[in-house]
Amino acid sequence: MADLKLRNVEKAYGTLKILHGINLDIKSGEFIVFVGPSGCGKSTLLRSIAGLEEITGGTLEIDNEVVNEVPPSRRGIAMVFQSYALYPHMTVYDNMAFGMKIAREDKAEIDRRVRQAAEILQLTKYLDRLPKAMSGGQRQRVAIGRAIVRNPKVFLFDEPLSNLDAALRVATRIEIAKLKESMPNATMIYVTHDQVEAMTLADRIVVLKDGRVEQVGSPMDLYKKPGNLFVAQFIGSPAMNILPARVSKSGAVTEVAVDGGAANVLVPIATPSSASGAEISFGVRPEDLFLAKGPNALFEGRVDYIEQLGEVQLVYVDIGRGADKVLTAKLPGNAKVERGQQLRLDADAGDLHIFDANGSSFVPHETEARAA
Amino acid sequence: MAQPSGNSAGKSFFGRFGVHLAVLFFVLIWTLPTLGILVTSLRDKDQIIASGWWTAFSSSSQTAATRLAPAEAQVQKDGRFIIEGNIFETPGTSTVSAFGTRSAQPTEFAAGEVADLKDGVTLQVNEDGSYLFSSPVAFEGNNGRRVYYAATVPPRFTTENYGTVLYSAGIGRSFLNSLTVTIPATIIPIMIAAFAAYALAWMRFPGRALLIAVIIGLLVVPLQMALIPLLELYNGVGNLFGVPSKTYLGIWLAHTGFGLPFAIYLLRSYMAGLPRELMESARIDGASDFEIFVKIVLPLSFPVLASFAIFQFLWVWNDLLVAMVFLGSGNDQLVLTGRLNALLGSRGGDWEILTTSAFITIIVPLIVFFSLQRYFVRGLLAGSVKGG
Numbered sequence: 001m002a003d004l005k006l007r008n009v010e011k012a013y014g015t016l017k018i019l020h021g022i023n024l025d026i027k028s029g030e031f032i033v034f035v036g037p038s039g040c041g042k043s044t045l046l047r048s049i050a051g052l053e054e055i056t057g058g059t060l061e062i063d064n065e066v067v068n069e070v071p072p073s074r075r076g077i078a079m080v081f082q083s084y085a086l087y088p089h090m091t092v093y094d095n096m097a098f099g100m101k102i103a104r105e106d107k108a109e110i111d112r113r114v115r116q117a118a119e120i121l122q123l124t125k126y127l128d129r130l131p132k133a134m135s136g137g138q139r140q141r142v143a144i145g146r147a148i149v150r151n152p153k154v155f156l157f158d159e160p161l162s163n164l165d166a167a168l169r170v171a172t173r174i175e176i177a178k179l180k181e182s183m184p185n186a187t188m189i190y191v192t193h194d195q196v197e198a199m200t201l202a203d204r205i206v207v208l209k210d211g212r213v214e215q216v217g218s219p220m221d222l223y224k225k226p227g228n229l230f231v232a233q234f235i236g237s238p239a240m241n242i243l244p245a246r247v248s249k250s251g252a253v254t255e256v257a258v259d260g261g262a263a264n265v266l267v268p269i270a271t272p273s274s275a276s277g278a279e280i281s282f283g284v285r286p287e288d289l290f291l292a293k294g295p296n297a298l299f300e301g302r303v304d305y306i307e308q309l310g311e312v313q314l315v316y317v318d319i320g321r322g323a324d325k326v327l328t329a330k331l332p333g334n335a336k337v338e339r340g341q342q343l344r345l346d347a348d349a350g351d352l353h354i355f356d357a358n359g360s361s362f363v364p365h366e367t368e369a370r371a372a
Numbered sequence: 373m374a375q376p377s378g379n380s381a382g383k384s385f386f387g388r389f390g391v392h393l394a395v396l397f398f399v400l401i402w403t404l405p406t407l408g409i410l411v412t413s414l415r416d417k418d419q420i421i422a423s424g425w426w427t428a429f430s431s432s433s434q435t436a437a438t439r440l441a442p443a444e445a446q447v448q449k450d451g452r453f454i455i456e457g458n459i460f461e462t463p464g465t466s467t468v469s470a471f472g473t474r475s476a477q478p479t480e481f482a483a484g485e486v487a488d489l490k491d492g493v494t495l496q497v498n499e500d501g502s503y504l505f506s507s508p509v510a511f512e513g514n515n516g517r518r519v520y521y522a523a524t525v526p527p528r529f530t531t532e533n534y535g536t537v538l539y540s541a542g543i544g545r546s547f548l549n550s551l552t553v554t555i556p557a558t559i560i561p562i563m564i565a566a567f568a569a570y571a572l573a574w575m576r577f578p579g580r581a582l583l584i585a586v587i588i589g590l591l592v593v594p595l596q597m598a599l600i601p602l603l604e605l606y607n608g609v610g611n612l613f614g615v616p617s618k619t620y621l622g623i624w625l626a627h628t629g630f631g632l633p634f635a636i637y638l639l640r641s642y643m644a645g646l647p648r649e650l651m652e653s654a655r656i657d658g659a660s661d662f663e664i665f666v667k668i669v670l671p672l673s674f675p676v677l678a679s680f681a682i683f684q685f686l687w688v689w690n691d692l693l694v695a696m697v698f699l700g701s702g703n704d705q706l707v708l709t710g711r712l713n714a715l716l717g718s719r720g721g722d723w724e725i726l727t728t729s730a731f732i733t734i735i736v737p738l739i740v741f742f743s744l745q746r747y748f749v750r751g752l753l754a755g756s757v758k759g760g
Contacts, residue, residue: 073659103658
């Protein structure tokens with residue numbers, strides 16, 4: 001229903017800059033997730049879109065209208081807070097009807113919309129309850145219901161699942177995904193620091209760090225083609241193994257010598273000739289490593305420690321770079337591996353990553369999501 | 373309490389025992405005097421003088437004087453002149469334990485004993501108060517003979533002290549005066565302070581921090597210092613409008629002024645502690661500051677409004693100083709504390725009046741406290757945020 005355009009959005013408290021010129025285009029009906037470590041500015045960015053924070057630079061457009069000076073209530077947004085922010089002295093019904101009552105809408109219309117939202121979220125039998133008589137998950141559903149009733153152009157979620165326990169988190173996550181499915185036209189912006197939520201919910205993920213966009217892309221794009229070292233290590237669990245390496249031959253296929261690994265690894269990523277001989281970073285995901293069958297192996301080392309998770313086991317391999325710089329491999333749970341054993345690990349060439357000295361990937365990628 | 377390894381203050385049995393003992397001690401020293409005042413106010417005034425309130429439920433012994441019937445009541449019998457009667461006006465309520473005819477020895481003879489009063493004159497007073505006074509010669513004079521006796525009186529409780537105090541000692545009128553002062557002097561500052569507290573807690577405007585600092589500074593200004601300048605100011609303004617110097621309006625304004633800094637301070641810190649997300653959520657829902665205040669903040673602040681109401685009510689109700697300065701001492705303006713003070717001077721010995729007046733004075737604060745105290749305990753915020 002609504003396009004969002006962010007142009008050089010900046011936010012500063014005095015001299016402290018939180019957001020450094022964010023550019024972002026969000027298409028109508030997209031599910032966008034802002035993800036990043038604590039203090040990266042993702043919540044500030046969301047609150048700026050909501051209008052709870054005034055931006056100090058750039059422009060923010062919703063439906064081609066600059067809304068920098070428009071109060072939150074007239075931006076056509078609804079927000080779901082981490083702490084639910086339900087009005088504790090009102091029943092569920094009154095909580096959901098509050099916005100429409102303030103807008104002095106028709107009573108019958110309020111009733112119809114509240115009941116419809118309650119129906120979607122299976123809250124109908126709780127309408128007369130006070131929030132304190134409900135569980136955390138139910139409270140969060142009420143908060144979502146309150147957003148639905150407002151019939152907004154853009155839904156904003158500020159870490160809505162952080163306060164729930166693990167089981168409820170999964171259940172509510174699925175509910176949010178279904179909610180999005182049932183409202184294909186609604187634009188949703190969702191802030192989280194949990195990459196599982198980001199991967200499962202998002203159409204596109206925006207990775208933020210220190211008030212800057214690191215990379216924008218679909219979850220699989222970010223996973224397969226991380227734009228830089230930060231994104232590479234942030235997305236995926238356990239984090240990607242990063243090892244220092246040197247380019248021995250540049251070209252359409254790059255040959256690198258990996259510190260602690262094989263000396264002539266062929267990576268099917270093009271590098272300019274200027275990169276020849278350069279110090280770079282070499283990355284491979286733990287789940288992309290497997291026990292080498294042939295004579296060639298990427299890494300060879302002694303098993304330092306094993307974490308058996310049943311389905312898989314995390315194997316920490318000492319490849320001669322010191323006990324604190326071990327390589328992590330995610331192997332099938334039934335693989336016969338013992339502590340102290342010598343292990344030879346390999347990976348498909350297509351699953352290898354290389355990053356230049358600045359940490360930026362040699363693969364072209366987006367850091368600004370301009371209109372496609 | 374069920375967990376012996378609990379991390380509470382009283383870990384061991386002796387620790388808990390000590391805590392309970394201390395609590396009991398403080399409860400006793402707080403409530404015993406109140407109970408004493410209540411019991412005393414309900415006792416007969418003669419018994420108050422004779423014995424302490426803790427003996428109120430047992431019979432008391434008191435010495436009294438009376439006169440026997442005059443000479444005209446005498447009858448002649450067996451050559452002697454006899455006067456018979458009862459020393460009690462209403463026989464049957466009290467019993468005589470001893471009697472005498474001289475004030476120096478009011479309990480010279482035991483009850484029922486025949487006392488020899490020289491010249492053949494004898495007097496016998498029985499336990500029930502009946503007496504037999506006989507003489508060989510005729511009695512003379514219009515006044516009966518004075519006798520002293522020790523009577524054992526059963527406990528007597530009465531509400532007549534309250535009647536006396538309310539209708540003739542002026543406490544009833546003062547009670548109304550006190551209410552007239554206290555109720556507006558409680559409501560007005562709450563209304564003003566609630567608005568101010570919301571603005572100082574949640575609205576951004578230049579000079580807000582300075583304003584808060586000034587209000588906190590006002591907390592420590594001694595009331596005595598401002599009293600007379602304030603009265604002068606009020607009189608000056610009053611003269612412009614032709615308002616007399618001592619009016620209820622004046623004392624309402626004075627109490628409002630003295631109560632506001634604390635009220636704003638207390639309410640502001642409570643409102644500032646409300647979850648920010650509530651206000652933001654309401655703002656997204658389109659509520660204006662006034663609507664947020666009325667529909668969200670005010671209902672949630674009820675506990676703190678109630679506790680401030682108790683503070684202010686008690687302080688105004690018990691205030692003497694401000695009332696003496698801003699109100700007259702006429703019957704239509706004298707408040708309870710002022711009336712008690714006056715009674716202490718004019719009827720300092722009449723304990724039944726003083727204790728009854730005192731109890732009437734503390735009834736209202738007790739009612740206020742017990743009717744509002746549940747708001748201290750109730751967590752109205754439960755359910756708004758996680759863990760609430």
